[in-house]
Amino acid sequence: MAGVIEMTARRRPLSPLLTRICDRSPGLVGALLGGAVAAGLGLASFAVLVMMLWITSPYPDSGPGGALHVAAALWLLAHGAELIRTDTLAGVPAPVGVPPLLLLALPGWLLHRAARDATDGGAPNGDGGTDDGVGEVEDIAVIMAPPLVSARTAWTGVVLGYLAVAAPAALYAAGGALRPSWVWTGVCVPLVAVVAAGAGVWSANGRPGGPLRRLLGMLPAGVRPLVLGPDGRPGVAARAAAAGAAVLLGGGALLVAVSLVGHGAAAQAALLRLTEGWSGRFAVLLLCAALVPNAAVWGAAYALGPGFALGAGHVVSPLSSAPAPFLPPFPLLAAVPEAGEGRLAHWAAAGAVPVAAGVVVGWVVAQGAVSAERGGTRPGGGRDAVWPPGRTARAAAFAALLCAAVLAGLAALAGGPLGVTVLARFGPVWWQVGAATLAWLVLVAVPAAVTVRAWRCREPQADGPGIGKQRDEPAEGVGEGRRPRKRTRAGRGWFTRTGIAGIAGGDASPPDGDAKPKTSSPAPDAHCALFGDDALYGLQDQQDDTAYETYQAYEPYDFLPADPAPEPYDVLPPPDSTPGPGTP
Structure with missing residues (x-):
């Protein structure tokens, strides 16, 4: 027992490099496996389709091996790789370089999904378990938490795993009637893998705008906002x-x-x-x-x-x-x-x-x-x-x-x-x-x-005279003989530009005296007020205090009578003095 305790006490911790490798290996292995599975699923889909057509064909030209060679060649053609047809009538190999663009959707989607899952770690709830009903706080914490695997590790693993399956597939297709061109295969297949996996990792990280801004760094500064907005959306x-x-x-x-x-x-x-x-x-x-x-x-x-x-x-x-x-x-x-x-x-x-x-x-x-x-x-x-x-x-x-x-x-x-x-x-x-x-x-x-x-x-100029006409015509019987109040800069604000004060011409503050009513002239519409801030909140303020518009002032309750009559339900009925039948 003492020897066991001594050996345990003398155990040294792992080196930092080994610890880092152990920490990253699960994510890298998962990304490699995800990329290989994506390539395998793509190949299997093409193989199933070609084999089904070969089985139902009344005059098959070759055996199942030839059909599998064709499936591998079509899978490479879907990535944009050029094929070479050897069995021609003239005996001269002929290239086949028109890739059906719809076939590219399957490898791209599989790569995107594999990279996204590799970055997320494959655990929807963060720990791979099910919802135990604790509450919504944990779900919010999982959403706000960073991905379990770094973007570089996930992207590298998916691309390497995908290419690890694509290389044997290209070697296998080279033995059929449609042989891949090695130059086009070496360019197109890695390019599709890099782009699709990068898009999946970017999507898993919340589509940040930093990588796109770094890619757009070669453009002039005045052009970048037209491509990518400041909030990360397209310009x-x-x-x-x-x-x-x-x-x-x-x-x-x-x-x-x-x-x-x-x-x-x-x-x-x-x-x-x-x-x-x-x-x-x-x-x-x-x-x-x-x-x-x-x-x-x-x-x-x-x-x-x-x-x-x-x-x-x-x-x-x-x-x-x-x-x-x-x-x-x-x-x-x-x-x-x-x-x-x-x-x-x-x-x-x-x-x-x-x-x-x-x-x-x-x-x-x-x-x-x-x-x-x-x-x-x-x-x-x-x-x-x-x-x-x-x-x-x-x-x-x-x-x-x-x-x-x-x-x-x-x-x-x-x-x-x-x-x-x-x-x-x-x-x-x-x-x-x-x-x-x-x-x-x-x-x-x-x-x-x-x-x-x-x-x-x-377009807003058509409505301008109507609004000015509302300002020029004072309300009848309201505030007659009172002095209009001149607006000051202290009265400017959001609330003075909405409702009655911003549209109908009423002042937001109570009047301070009497004066004759004075009409105002509408401000010139020198810019587009339809989509600007002024269109949402009311008419635009003048830039000079002396040019500010004056309004017909009135007290808030001028339209009420001086001594309003009480409502019927406000007056209590007098007590009934007539004695009831049972009262002595």
Whole structure:
């Protein structure tokens, strides 16, 4: 027993480095496991879908091993990696670089969820237990507590765990008919993992604005508030760019849908000619659904003017269409306009989309300009808070630049090669789409923003004479022969600008004498009072004491009679002197 006590007493504590590793290892191991599980779930989803189509196919070209190779290759294609098809008729390997953008949603969502759960520690209530009914104080404490795992540890573990599964999957796919390009695989898969995991960690930490501000440090100081507001929300230019991109993509999808309805017979014939079995047609429909975001980007490129290419030398645009005649039948390709010069209906339909996007961008920027949303200025901050026309125009131009960058990136992702020589160009050209977006939005959004701002600032003037007329006309029989009271700076305040004192012209303080009534002249509306502080709290005060408005003064109870008659219920009834029947 003494020996045990001696050995226990001589035990030395762990070194600081070992203690730190032991403290961090559970979080790192959990993050590694979460990233590996996210990659495994993505691969399993693609494998189940491909195996189901292979089983139901009446003429399978290969065994289950080939189907699994195709599933791994499609999973890599969903990340943006380019594939190489080896079994071609000419014997020359052909690249397949058009990734269905809808497939990217599954890996991105799995990575985002894994990083968020790794940061939170996987315990919704903080200790992994259930609610024991102690109260709401513990729930509030758990919400306010920092994440259990540091952001760097969670992000690193999820990314490494995901790549640890992606590397063997790429090696396995290299043995199939669709082989991944090692350059594109080494760039796209880690990039998707880094971005999606970073977004998950950022979301788990409450979406702080510090990391975004550090990323925006390269921008000029006057431009940063337009991208990220002081309260961490997106700035005016960012919101306007997002709205413009949504209108462009929605308009492009609408053009594709209308064209498909107009060419419904050709699309149906293409579906029936492409395959005979119901399983093959179901696979084609799934592929069309996965390519819907690509079709929306292509429709937006068509509406903007540059259009898209269906092979080298075959550009489809509103001005002219030259579709390639050697393309296989495909339902989405049936929506391509016929070859020849563009019609007036094509020009009008295509031109309406960028014009609508420019108007929306200008409207959003004008809303931020009128509501005084900038740097450290609070909304409704007074005359100096409303943006001048030059600043409004610059904000609209910067929003157009952001929207052009977004459309250029989407155009680069939505297109790619589908072969060599003629099919080396398939889809929109990213720099042409970006330049066309910038030109359209600058020409439409800047004048729209300035015009809407001026209109919103002029709108309250229509109500100004009515309010001034109420001030000029004194109330009849109220305070006649009394001297008006002149307002002083001591009387200014929030309560003097609301209710009767701010709108109907009554003074908030009792009068101190008699004088003749004096009318006031309405103050000039030199700025937009509709969205400012004065529109919420009443009419604006004058800047000079001598120019302050005077009002018809009256006592608070002048409208009551001098000796009001008592109400019936205020007078007690006299006691009944008549004796009752039982009284002696």
